[in-house]
Amino acid sequence: MRGRRIEYLKDLNPAQLEAVRTLFGPVLVIAGAGSGKTRTLVYRVARLVEEGVPPERILLLTFTRKAAREMLRRASLILDASCERVAGGTFHSLSHQMLRRYGHLLGYGSNFTVLDRGDAEDAINLLRGALGLAEKGRRFPKKDTLASIFSKSVNQGRTLEEILEKEYPHLLEHLPDIQRLFSEYQRYKREHQLMDYDDLLLNWYRVLLEHPGVRREISREFEFIMVDEYQDTNHLQAEIVRLMSEGHGNVMVVGDDSQSIYAFRGANFRNILQFPRLFPGAKIIKLEENYRSTQPILDLANAVIARAREKYTKCLFTRKSGGRKPVVYRARDEADQSRFVAERILELREEGIPLSEMAVLFRAAFHSFDLELELAKRDIPFVKYGGLKLIEAAHIKDIVAHLRIILNPYDLLSWHRVLLLLEGVGPRTAEKIMNHLRQSTDPVETLARFPSRPSFREGLEALYRVLRDLRDIPSVEEKLERLYRYYTPVLERVYHDDYPKRERDLESLLTLSHKYRDLSEFLADLALEPPESSVADLEPENETEDHLVLSTIHSAKGLEWHTVFVIALSEGRFPSAYAVSSEEELEEERRLFYVAVTRARENLYLTHPVTGYVPGEGRVILKPSRFLEELPSHLYEIYREPREEASDEEVPEGAFRPGDVVWHPRFGEGEIRDVLSQDKVRVYFLGHGEKTLHLKFARLERI
DNA sequence: GTTTACGCATCCCCG
C-alpha cells in the first residue's frame, strides 16, 4: 500500500502527463530548457513503480551519477523509498558494471583497470616514444591530440582517416603512423587488462552485439529504459540503448537539441532526430512551456537560439509575467568585472537572496581566477565546479597508481609511475625493472629479487614492503594509511616546494575512501565519477554553509538559480578562440551560451571585460562577444554605475568615456583611459602604448 | 649512460 496518491493531473501539464502515462514502446521527449524535463522523468519513474514494475527492472541513464541519485531521491519523495532501488547511472558506469559481469566473454578478467583521460594519454605517450614517433623535428601530434582523435574515431564509429580528413587535415601526412600507434595502443590495453572510457562503451556494445543471449538477459533485467540528456549521447550509446531494449522496445529518451554541448567529445545532437528511425513507431512529445525563467530572460534566450543555423522544433514561452530585463555590463578589465559581480552579489544578499541561489558561469575554468581572489578578499564563500579535479593532481595519481598495482599487478602504466618516484630511478632503470616484472607470475615478489644497484636498493626494498603489506590489509582506509606512511617522505622529496598543500589533498582522499569496503570499487569510482578538487567540497561542515556557485557552463547543465552571472563574454574567451575556425564549433558555442542564459530564473547579468591578458601577447583589447553583439538591443539594458549616471547630463551626447573602445586611422584599436577635458583624451593603443589626443585633430571613431 | 635540475611554453569544455 502506498502512503499517498500522486496527483498527476494537478502536478503536470498535458504534454508532461502524456509522457508520464506512456509506459510502453519507444518515446522521444523533446524538452526545452526549464520545461520540467526532470520533473517528467521523476514522475514517470514513480508511475512505473506505482503500476507495479519492480524498481530494479527500471534503468535510468543520466549524464552524471549525481543527477541520477537526485532524480531517484525526488521520486522516492513523491511515492516511496522503493524508488531508490531503481538502477541509475551514466552510460560509462553501467558499461563498467556490465563488463565486470560479462567482460570474460571478450577475454577480460573481472579486475581490469579503468583508465581516465590522463592515464590514456600517458599510455599513448609511452607507445609514441616506443615506436620512435617522438623524435624531435618530426612534428608528430602530441598525446592529447592523439587521444582526441582516437576517442572521436571510436565514439563516432568512423575511421581515423575520416576523422583526420574532416577535423585535422594538416595531420593527414602522419596517417600511417597514427594508424600504427592506434592499433598498438589497442593491443597494449588489452594485453595489460586496461580499458579507457571509450573501451567501456565499445566493449559493452560488442558483448551485446555478439551475444544474443546477453541481450535477452538484459532486456529481461531492465524492462524499462530511460535516457536523460539524449542530445549529448553519441552513435555508440544510441546503439547500446537499442540492443539493450531489443526484447521490449520500452525506451524513453529525453533531450533538447538546442542544448547539445558535447560534440567535442563525440556527441551528436542529430541522435535525437534519428531516434524515430532507430526505434520505429516512436511517439514524439514536445515540452515547450517554460516554468523557470521570466519572459525577458526567455526573449533573450530565444533570440540567441534563433540565430542557430540548424534549429528544430520549439519556441519557449512562459506564463510568468513581469521580470527585469537582462543586464549587460562592460567592464574595464577583469578586476572591474570581478568587482562588479561581487558588489551585485552583496547587494542581492542584502535583499535576502541566499548565496546558494546565485551562480557565476563561464566558458573555461580559468576565467574565474580573478573573481575567486576578489570573493576571497570580501569573505564571500563559494564552491567551484569544473576545472581541475582532485584525481588529476600528480600526487593523487601517485597514490592511485600504487593501489592499482595491488589490484592488477600487470598494470605496467602504474608500475612506470611508481618506479619513477624512487630516488635514483629514471626512465631507463624503470624500463629494465618492468621487463623483469612483465614476465613474472608474481610481479610484486619479483621486485624483491631484482638485482638492484646500491643507489636505489633501499627505495626498491621499501616499495616492495609496502606493496606486500597492502595486499594483506583488507580495509581500503587502512590500506591508504599504510601507503601514506611510505609515500609521505616521497611526497616531501619530489614536491618539496608545496608538499603541505598536497598533503591536504591526501587527507581528502582518505575521507572519500571511508564509504568503500572494496578497493576496486573505490578506484573505479575515482575514474568514473571524479570528485571536485576543492577541499571545501569534501568537508562536511561546509555543506550547510550558504555559498555561491562558480561553475563552467558545461558543469552547470541541468541546474538553475535565482540570479545568474555569465562572465568573460569577450571574443576569444566566449566563443573560445579555439572554436571559431569552423562553423560547427561556433554553433556549439552558441548553444553553450543558450544553456548559460537559460539557467536563470529572475536575474541575468552578462559581463565582458574590454581588456584582458592573453598569454604571449600581454594586455590586449578584447571585443565584446559576437553573441552579445548579435542581440537586439531592446532585449537587455546596459548597466550604468550610479555615480556615472549623476554626471551623465553634463556629458554631451556622443562624448567618449573611459572604457570606450575606439579606432584611430594610424594607431588602430584602442581604449579610452581618461577624459582630460572636453576635447582631450588619453587612449591606450595596442602596440603603441598610451597617447594623449586632441579630438579636434584626431579622427577617433567608437567601435 | 642515467638521472635530475632548471628554464620555457602552454593552459577550454568532460565521463
Added chain:
DNA sequence: ATGCGTAAAC
C-alpha cells in the same frame, strides 16, 4: 600550475 626539452651532475 603542469609538461616539455636541454644542460649539468652523478
